Amino acid sequence: MVDCVRLQAVSVDRIPLRRQWVLDDAGVHGAGVVDGVVDLDLEVTAAGSSFVATGRVTGEWAAECRRCLEEVRGRIDTELREVFEWEPAEGETWPIVDQRIDLGPAVRETAILALPLAPLCSLDCAGPVPDRFPTGPATA
Numbered sequence: 001m002v003d004c005v006r007l008q009a010v011s012v013d014r015i016p017l018r019r020q021w022v023l024d025d026a027g028v029h030g031a032g033v034v035d036g037v038v039d040l041d042l043e044v045t046a047a048g049s050s051f052v053a054t055g056r057v058t059g060e061w062a063a064e065c066r067r068c069l070e071e072v073r074g075r076i077d078t079e080l081r082e083v084f085e086w087e088p089a090e091g092e093t094w095p096i097v098d099q100r101i102d103l104g105p106a107v108r109e110t111a112i113l114a115l116p117l118a119p120l121c122s123l124d125c126a127g128p129v130p131d132r133f134p135t136g137p138a139t140a
Contacts, residue, residue, distance in 0.1 A: 001100045002044055004051050015044040017055075023108045031063035031115040033076065038111050042080060044101065050093070051084040051101055057110050065121040072121045078114040082106040 002015060018041050026033035042055030059076045083093045084101040094106055 001102050002053075003100050004044060004046070004096070005099045013045065017042045017044065017053075017103075021103075021107055023111060024104070026108060026111060028112055028115065031061060031119065033111050033115075034060040034062050034073070038076065038107065040080075040103075040107065042103070047083070049086060051096060052081070053084065053101070053103060053106065054079075054081045056080065057107055057114070059111065061115050063116060063119045065125055066118045067125045068121060070121050072116075072119045074116065074119070076111055076114045078110055080106065080110045082110075 002017065004015065006015070019039075021038050021040050023033055023036045023038060026036040026038075038057050038059035040055065040057060042053050044051055044053045046052075057076065057078050057080050060073060061076055062071055062073050064070070065072045082103075084096050085093045086096050088095045094101065
């Protein structure tokens with residue numbers, strides 16, 4: 001939770017947030033954020049009666065190669081820009097509760113959307129049984 005009272009009172013113009021964040025359930029369909037940990041480099045600013053969180057979410061992901069099922073690892077480096085409102089529009093903005101914003105759900109969603117859908121360990125991965133299940137174009 002980020003307390004935004006100082007932003008609302010205009011005693012500061014932004015709240016920087018640079019830290020590690022542990023996500024709950026940070027994966028989907030065989031891919032996930034390694035140890036559920038991402039690094040945040042964000043700023044929260046006031047925009048009228050709303051708050052806006054902008055910055056970067058970075059971390060490591062691990063998944064299974066879609067062909068050989070060996071572990072594949074890569075890097076998450078994605079932008080986060082989310083709006084928090086007193087009366088949020090479902091699916092578009094996030095709620096403000098008691099002058100605080102909970103970045104957890106927005107950060108989790110951003111990290112999950114950055115995971116690869118069908119990772120490969122290498123472009124020339126032939127899979128576990130290349131003679132039986134060829135990976136190239138179909139032959140006539």
